[in-house]
Amino acid sequence: MPESAAKRSSPTPNATDLPRREDWRAILDVLAERCSCRDFDGSPIDRSVLAGIVADGTEAPSSCNQQQWHFIVVDDGALKRRAWEISGGNHHFAECSALIYLCFQKGWTHGNFSVVQSVAGAAYHMMLSAHLRGFSAIWNAGIGDKAALADMLGVPPTFEIQGALAIGRPKPSAPAMKAPRRPFGQVHSWNRFERPAVTRYPAKPADEYPFFAIRNDDNPFAVWDPAEWDWGQIADFRGYSVWAKSPLAGVYVSRRQGEATAVELELLPAPAGDGRVVEIMPWGGTYSVELRHRLPPSVHLHLAELSPHNLAFVEERFRQEGLPLDRVSLDLFADGRLPYADGTIDAVVLPQVLEHMPDPEAVLDEVRRVLRPGGHVTVSVRNRDSAYGRHWAEVESRAQVPNQGPFQPIPAASVEGWLGERFAVEQAVGIGSGTSHDAAVLTGPARLSGRLFAGRWRRE
Ligand SMILES: Cc1cc2nc3c(=O)[nH]c(=O)nc-3n(C[C@H](O)[C@H](O)[C@H](O)COP(=O)(O)O)c2cc1C
Structure with a gap:
């Protein structure tokens, strides 16, 4: 019984x-x-x-x-x-x-x-x-x-x-971490609706918002353009939703990405043994893990995120992956300003994050400020002028905004122009000719037509 x-x-x-x-x-x-x-x-x-x-x-x-x-x-x-x-x-x-x-x-x-x-x-x-x-x-x-x-x-x-x-029963090694809760004051009010603006994400203007009009793959109110979000809203959205999974080894590996990560990593510079490398907006740390494997152990890796909740997630993720944390700093940044002094960083890595930013050009100015002369920035960006970019416009962007936050693929030519105004190009390629998975490396004019536009630039 x-x-x-x-x-x-x-x-x-x-x-x-x-x-x-x-x-x-x-x-x-x-x-x-x-x-x-x-x-x-x-x-x-x-x-x-x-x-x-x-x-x-x-x-x-x-x-x-x-x-x-x-x-x-x-x-x-x-x-x-x-x-x-x-x-x-x-x-x-x-x-x-x-x-x-x-x-x-x-x-x-x-x-x-x-x-x-x-x-x-x-x-x-x-x-x-x-x-x-x-x-x-x-x-x-x-x-x-x-x-x-x-x-x-x-x-x-x-x-x-x-x-x-x-x-x-959990494995003895399972992370026993409670996902962060919003401050209580944010999620209740007395006698009328009151809620901090930073916790309310943007919706397309409409006369009404009928619940049944919203589907997973078709949300007519979703705002994918990060320029319509502010940094605080993006931080709030990303910082809680990263906990939709546990910080286990191997989480959040993108199926679309396929072999493209290996090509992105090939573009990295070779920093000196005591170098400082910054990855901006690692979210759940998928790329950070690869980066840490790739960089010499003596190089200091800074992970700059918008919410302490992401940093706590990535810290436990590193532990679960068996990666040391002694040469890793978990750094908060806000409003697009990087927490590093002028000319102190050897390399900055922006793996598919420029398109998540409200003002990508302002962030590139910041990258220029913190890089030492001769330092490098490695960038990859989802390309609006590609088969994937068209797929995004016609299919993907009709859905809800994903847990990583809003993003909008950027035309490769625009990104190349922004970088060219600030840095000297060392290598620029397209990655992937299809909408997903493949990692064909496209050079010459075809570099502007890949799923990703990627490369390495040097601060003069
Ligand atoms: C209705 C509901 C659906 C959920 N669906 C999933 C899911 O599909 N996959 C998953 O990994 N977690 C899922 N979760 C777990 C949440 O991600 C988890 O409860 C949340 O991150 C808070 O963490 P905690 O349960 O450790 O407090 C779901 C939780 C709820 C309440």
Whole structure:
């Protein structure tokens, strides 16, 4: 019998049976320590315990008490591996002890997704139950193709599969870090809506913003042009969303990028042994990891980001990748001003970030200021005048702004012109002739037509 069935049959406790106030605080403090786990050890959990967790979740309130939820617990190894395949990138689906698919019967919504709200209440209750029992969990909306899942699980078309909880025991090495929470003052107000402007991201002007007009791949209100955002908004957006994953080795490797990183790295200068290299806006550190592998260990790597949350993420990511941090500085910058004295840096690297900046030319002025004479800047930029640039305009930019923040590919000729006004060119190439994956190196006039425009320039 699920253990909470007995609990449910007991009468409502008297006020005197309830934990004392200070105990409530202690319980809430324990609940607040919960954090998502995406790195499980694969050990099994007894079915009676899993059933108890699900039963606890069904104590949640539901709209009109309809309880139109259904929870499918998947603890079969082959099915978990298939669930991983269907999800795309969620290796934790195969490594967790069990997945709990969150489903509901389509029908009653109250005009306010009330059935969805109800399932969400139950799902969080299950996470807290798992946490109190000493397990870890992660909630996933990203479960992949729902038709394939419905087929795997035998879910009828009148039921929706909304997401999945993965529950298990973390590997000893799993990062046990809670994603940062916004300052409480930012996210609540009394008696009327008040919220700091920096936390509100831009939307295209419209008479109204109907929720149902917004889809993942088609958001008519999304503003991709970073010039319409200010630095603070970009910092805010990037700094929280980087925690959409855990800082595990290998996270946030772009499928579109393919082999292009190797070509970008070939463009780096060879800094002296005691050199200082700055990477600007590393976000989750994917390029930083490659850069650290590539640079001599004695070279000091500065990572300049807009939010301390990115820096904390990259710091743990380096640990998970087994990379030393003794010659790495995690530096904050704001409003496009770099935190380095004039002429003190040997090389600056801008890997596909100029197009994320409200004023890229002003940042290039800053790069010039901090570079020593003879120092280098290495740049790669998504090129608007390319097959990818056209794809971005016609397809990608119709979607929501991605977690890395707003960006807009820039014509290669513009970037080349901006750099030529400030630096001496050493090498300039196009990378990739298709919209994704390939890393063909394009030279001569074709350099202006690659998916990326990239090169190395020297400060005279
Ligand atoms: C509704 C919902 C959907 C989520 N979907 C995913 C997902 O698809 N993939 C993922 O890695 N994390 C997902 N998460 C986990 C969040 O990224 C995570 O809760 C958030 O970063 C806060 O971190 P914490 O849970 O450690 O406090 C989801 C969380 C919620 C509440």
